[in-house]
Amino acid sequence: xxxxxxxxxxxxxxxxxxxxxxxxxxxxxxxxxxxxxxxxxxxxxxxxxxxxxxxxxxxxxxxxxxxxxxxxxxxxxxxxxxxxxxxxxxxxxxxxxxxxxxxxxxxxxxxxxxxxxxxxxxxxxxxxxxxxxxxxxxxxxxxxxxxxxxxxxxxxxxxxxxxxxxxxxxxxxxxxxxxxxxxx
Numbered sequence: 001x002x003x004x005x006x007x008x009x010x011x012x013x014x015x016x017x018x019x020x021x022x023x024x025x026x027x028x029x030x031x032x033x034x035x036x037x038x039x040x041x042x043x044x045x046x047x048x049x050x051x052x053x054x055x056x057x058x059x060x061x062x063x064x065x066x067x068x069x070x071x072x073x074x075x076x077x078x079x080x081x082x083x084x085x086x087x088x089x090x091x092x093x094x095x096x097x098x099x100x101x102x103x104x105x106x107x108x109x110x111x112x113x114x115x116x117x118x119x120x121x122x123x124x125x126x127x128x129x130x131x132x133x134x135x136x137x138x139x140x141x142x143x144x145x146x147x148x149x150x151x152x153x154x155x156x157x158x159x160x161x162x163x164x165x166x167x168x169x170x171x172x173x174x175x176x177x178x179x180x181x182x183x184x
Contacts, residue, residue, distance in 0.1 A: 003177035007148040014146070014153075014177055019079030023151050052107075059108035060115070062131040067118045082127050083180070086142050089131045090181040093139035096160040102140050105132045106157065106166040126155040129165075130181070140165065141181040145174035 001016040011024045069085050070078045097105070109128045113120035123144075130142050140157040147154065147170070154174050158164045164171050 005146045005175050005177050010151060012146045012151055016083060017080050018076045053111060055111055056108040059132050060112040063109055063112045063128040066124050066127045086127050086130050086180050089134035090139055093134055094137045097133050097138035097140050099159050101138055102159055102165040105129045122155045126157050129157050139181055141179060143176050144178040145176040147173040
């Protein structure tokens with residue numbers, strides 16, 4: 001499955017089977033080198049301050065599962081495997097999560113991520129939050145998007161009314177390329 005996001009000055013092609021991202025400049029005079037896309041946003045709050053609250057074994061287990069699934073095969077298909085577990089988790093939900101429940105799940109995953117020896121950024125956090133909520137049969141909408149200038153990719157969860165959960169204002173600059181989890 002592929003997605004194309006066209007910002008006019010650059011087109012971003014995302015291959016969700018392989019996780020490969022290409023930035024293509026439109027045909028016109030000027031620079032011919034397309035920018036590289038960044039996986040994970042530097043302004044994301046997860047790595048800046050330790051989230052408050054108690055450590056959650058379930059959040060740690062959800063994060064561990066995402067990291068294990070991501071590493072459980074060839075690197076070129078890691079994105080596909082993460083998307084499969086997000087879809088599978090959503091398939092067992094019966095009711096939408098409330099804003100407080102969703103924010104609590106994101107916070108718990110971020111606390112667990114502070115102890116993770118592996119890369120833990122928005123993709124891993126958002127997938128783990130979906131899993132954690134699915135354990136309670138609650139659903140959220142998972143988004144993957146792209147923001148321009150510089151081109152950066154970002155994954156986040158939102159409540160079913162569309163409100164991003166525990167996200168910085170910069171998330172609003174993202175154009176959604178893939179959504180998983182329409183209202184149950």
